[in-house]
Amino acid sequence: MTHKFDTLAVHAGAEPDPVTGAVAPPIQLSTTFVHGNAEGLSYQRDDHPTQRRLETALATLEGGGRALAFASGMAAVAALLDTLQRGQRVVVPEDCYAGTRGYVTEVLPERGVEVTTVDTTDPDAVRGACADGVALLWVESPSNPRLRISDLAELAGIAHAHGARLACDNTFATPVLQRPLELGADVVMHSTTKYLGGHSDVLGGALVFARNDDFAEHVAARRLLTGAILSPFSAWLTLRGCRSLSARMALHCANARKVAGFLARHPAMERVNFPGLPDHPNHAVAARQMHDFGAMLSVELRGGHDAALAFARNTKIFTNATSLGGCESLIEHRASSEGAHSHSPPGLVRMSVGLEDADDLIADLAQALELP
């Protein structure tokens, strides 16, 4: 029997413990396992039962052949980018998480990997960037922090025409809203620290591969050598988050739509970056490839840097803090927290819309915009 997504989200990897009958998935803390055991387990840095459960859940949710969990989103980013060899090229988006940009601009060139940056919302520009050869096309959609949307099916076609892989950072959308592997991507990356964990209390990352092939096995073997696995407790918390993901995303999205509508009408705003707004430049692509528009948005204030800082400081329900995807709404002046690798406009404020009452959130933003 095939089940629908919401059913899979609750049950994948979360089957009752066959030994004790415990309904809630157990945490297994042992670092070592008796040789010759039926599960083929050996040592925690290689593989462990709680991480296995989470990886089953992640592969199921993304529709992949294999998932690997990592100690953080950046460990997952690095594990994938480190498969590139000297002389190979990676094409990366102009707008993406500052940590990813830091890795491709600081680390990869030291290893002789060519890096080309391009606007991935423009397929012709991507074709041009790939013309001289490419091994990996990296995309983040929606992107951080400008909420740009790239056409994943079209980018998969371009990557494959060049014999390259398409990797998609699906952190903002989650598999509830977007399944890149179904659109042709070869690998999905997550910072599970965000919506999948869902409660701002667990760091983690993941790669989900379309196929359980030699490439996935190579990355798994490197994870054993580099050691960036997820701890049992972190794997357990993340699996718990996955089980309520669908329900949380529905409320996140509904709240964000209301907040974006309010901000789009507010005279202090120069621009509201939210793919659900009909005048967003990539709205049509988002409507086609996403089930809903997510709960991340950013705004650019007419008053620039100072107005943006004041706005982020003046909210009372939205907490002025970095990160995203938890129950609580967060707000931050992005350039201030991105540091050296920031490309964010000085007047940009990013918001993660949480699970509070939407009217309370809107009232909070309204009062913050009135204060000096």
Ligand SMILES: Cc1ncc(COP(=O)(O)O)c(C=O)c1O
């Ligand atoms: C889109 C995106 N990708 C990757 C990361 C890195 O994840 P982590 O902080 O779990 O290392 C982040 C973190 O904010 C992110 O927003």
